[in-house]
Amino acid sequence: GAGVSQTPSNKVTEKGKYVELRCDPISGHTALYWYRQSLGQGPEFLIYFQGTGAADDSGLPNDRFFAVRPEGSVSTLKIQRTERGDSAVYLCASSLIQGGTGELFFGEGSRLTVL
Amino acid sequence: KQEVTQIPAALSVPEGENLVLNCSFTDSAIYNLQWFRQDPGKGLTSLLLIQSSQREQTSGRLNASLDKSSGRSTLYIAASQPGDSATYLCAVKRNEKLTFGTGTRLTIIP
DSSP states (O other): OOSOEEEOSEEEEOTTOOEEEEEEOOTTOOEEEEEEEOTTSOOEEEEEEETTEEEEOTTOOSTTEEEEOTTSSOEEEEEOSOOGGGOEEEEEEEESSOSTTOOOEEOOOEEEEEO | OOOEEEEOSEEEEETTOOEEEEEEESOOOOSEEEEEEEOTTOOEEEEEEEETTOSEEEETTEEEEEETTTTEEEEEEOSOOGGGOEEEEEEEEETTEEEEOOOEEEEEEO
């Protein structure tokens, strides 16, 4: 596609439920990133994929959060036993190359609300 | 730990004025610095990327500078327009992680 696509754009769920958020990166981009943005804050790093493998997952807040990218393209962020504090906008970004020249391109985000 | 600060948090200026947004960071060992624009309820749009070896980048009415040694970047917007109203975020990159500031909310008054 022309840009990074994220679905759903909005998700409302109840505390304790399981949620999946999907990211479809720009075609050909090998690097994929997940960030989380709370109201009034800048985005915070969650996890980075290079190809199929998670190269850095140090930003995941706890073991309820997990992300996969099985074929090196689409990625899914999975949140188990959701809590109200998980409410935020989850942003996905992709980059053609890693390293210093890698410009990140972001999607519109998935707004998660946990009631 | 890298910390990124953006001042001011909010700025209102009349249409047509030139303005400068500021970004400072604590760790100068960065790969690059990227400026983004974010409209309410939307994702981030990349405006300019400056490599660590560069001093500035220009795109249309936008000019971004980088002084890595002092940990500072500025985004200059010339001849501001109401359509420039948005939140502007700077982010520094190291080891594949972007660290963001909290942004400057810019309002251009027609």
